[in-house]
Amino acid sequence: MSSQSSCIFCTIVKGIFKLLETETMLAFMDIGPIARGHCLVIPKYHAAKLSDLPDHQMGDILPALAKIASASGNENYNILQNNGRPAHQEVDHVHFHYIPKPADAGDKAGLVVGWPIQGLSQEEIRTSYDELKRKL
Known part of the structure; x- marks a missing residue:
């Protein structure tokens, strides 16, 4: 697990483009979006993987x-969370991507996924x- 001090998400908890915040969570705009409206939702608790998060x-x-x-108004979107x-x-901090998928964009915007x-x-x-x- 990466240390909290070297985690980019932990350093931007007070950052710009903040959308929502609670005691345990922060939502903000992705600075490297793959679609217009791409956001991240992270726990404030530093954990590298979902299985590390209490x-x-x-x-x-x-x-x-x-x-x-709901607020985005996008009918189609992906929620993505990667581990490892x-x-x-x-980034070694649990995060969830909200990625809009415009219906008319094809593979030109949003997440492109293969399903082997x-x-x-x-x-x-x-x-x-x-x-x-x-x-279990």
């Missing part, structure tokens, strides 16, 4: 994303289910 620090995040989505470099996380279905058998899915269910 439950009591998560309560305001989804409501903030819903408020931003192989999963495309660039793995074609797992029902037996393979059952094995994964059993392993995860046991650990």
